[in-house]
Amino acid sequence: MECLAVAAQTLAMSTTRSIPTTLVIGATGKTGRRVAERLTAAGGDVRPASRSGAIRFDWQDPATWAPALSGAEAAYITYAPDLAFPGAAETVGAFADLAVARGVRRLVLLSGRDEEGAQHAEGLVAASGAEWTVVRCAFFDQNFSETFAEPIRHGVLSFPGGDTREPFLDVEDIADVAVAALRDERHAGEVYELTGPRLMTLAEAADELGAAIGREVRYLPMTAEQYAAELRTYGMPAEEATAIADLIAEVLDGRNAHLTDGVERALGRPPRDFADFAREAAASGVFDLREAAA
Numbered sequence: 001m002e003c004l005a006v007a008a009q010t011l012a013m014s015t016t017r018s019i020p021t022t023l024v025i026g027a028t029g030k031t032g033r034r035v036a037e038r039l040t041a042a043g044g045d046v047r048p049a050s051r052s053g054a055i056r057f058d059w060q061d062p063a064t065w066a067p068a069l070s071g072a073e074a075a076y077i078t079y080a081p082d083l084a085f086p087g088a089a090e091t092v093g094a095f096a097d098l099a100v101a102r103g104v105r106r107l108v109l110l111s112g113r114d115e116e117g118a119q120h121a122e123g124l125v126a127a128s129g130a131e132w133t134v135v136r137c138a139f140f141d142q143n144f145s146e147t148f149a150e151p152i153r154h155g156v157l158s159f160p161g162g163d164t165r166e167p168f169l170d171v172e173d174i175a176d177v178a179v180a181a182l183r184d185e186r187h188a189g190e191v192y193e194l195t196g197p198r199l200m201t202l203a204e205a206a207d208e209l210g211a212a213i214g215r216e217v218r219y220l221p222m223t224a225e226q227y228a229a230e231l232r233t234y235g236m237p238a239e240e241a242t243a244i245a246d247l248i249a250e251v252l253d254g255r256n257a258h259l260t261d262g263v264e265r266a267l268g269r270p271p272r273d274f275a276d277f278a279r280e281a282a283a284s285g286v287f288d289l290r291e292a293a294a
């Protein structure tokens with residue numbers, strides 16, 4: 001018995017050692033938070049970084065990059081606001097080069113589908129000399145619950161998406177793929193394009209959210225200009241609101257209306273369905289109507 005206990009302990013230690021010390025950029029965000037949680041739960045040493053995170057990291061302040069990289073052997077790279085923004089790819093490329101110079105040997109990049117800036121960033125990360133994995137993602141399910149929940153609480157899903165179909169993707173799947181790539185070298189050199197299992201219109205997404213919440217949610221199609229104006233009413237600076245609205249209108253213009261097998265290829269299992277996300281998000285209370293402030 002004692003022998004078995006020692007063997008189990010040794011195995012646990014070697015498993016723990018196999019997780020590289022990992023800098024997670026955007027560790028307060030939708031995918032970064034889940035990646036950091038999974039690595040920590042598995043016994044990994046995580047360096048959670050962002051402007052407001054435990055470790056200060058700001059894409060706009062390169063002086064914060066080297067201290068954040070201290071001791072890191074791997075990095076999960078999420079760029080904010082978006083890789084499609086001007087200068088983003090060059091910034092990510094400069095960071096990847098610094099990371100490799102500081103001893104990082106594995107980089108996993110969260111990327112977009114079919115956006116020029118994102119593909120440029122992918123190329124620069126691949127050229128850094130590190131082992132790399134690219135995780136290209138469809139529109140996240142959790143955009144509805146973690147970024148744009150407020151209008152949905154009031155029964156409206158407004159987006160500049162027309163009647164295009166999109167394979168909405170659960171960020172739990174993204175986190176599983178990113179963690180697999182950070183932990184296991186067999187994912188090196190892979191470009192995983194991840195989608196959910198179904199193509200859905202925004203009207204269908206609104207219906208499924210409504211069914212899960214128990215109140216009607218109506219899809220209100222908007223132009224990019226109208227949507228930027230709405231984002232400004234939630235306090236987003238004008239320039240960012242315009243850029244985000246244009247980007248959403250671009251990725252929802254039909255170019256990405258096809259399914260891929262990326263989750264299955266990376267994880268050997270199918271992606272999670274939107275209905276499961278909607279049910280869990282509704283159960284979490286995120287769409288409950290808040291009491292008006294006194």
Ligand SMILES: NC(=O)c1ccc[n+]([C@@H]2O[C@H](COP(=O)([O-])OP(=O)(O)OC[C@H]3O[C@@H](n4cnc5c(N)ncnc54)[C@H](OP(=O)(O)O)[C@@H]3O)[C@@H](O)[C@H]2O)c1
Binds near residue numbers: 049052078139
């Ligand atoms: N949302 C989608 O549907 C989707 C689809 C495909 C790809 N993506 C990609 O996913 C990435 C994340 O997008 P998201 O909208 O879902 O955001 P998010 O990850 O939920 O939030 C952004 C994260 O980045 C951090 N951050 C913001 N500005 C930063 C800066 N200047 N320096 C360092 N960290 C910063 C934030 O933390 P602090 O505020 O503490 O800094 C936060 O942790 C983007 O690159 C986007 O292109 C998103």
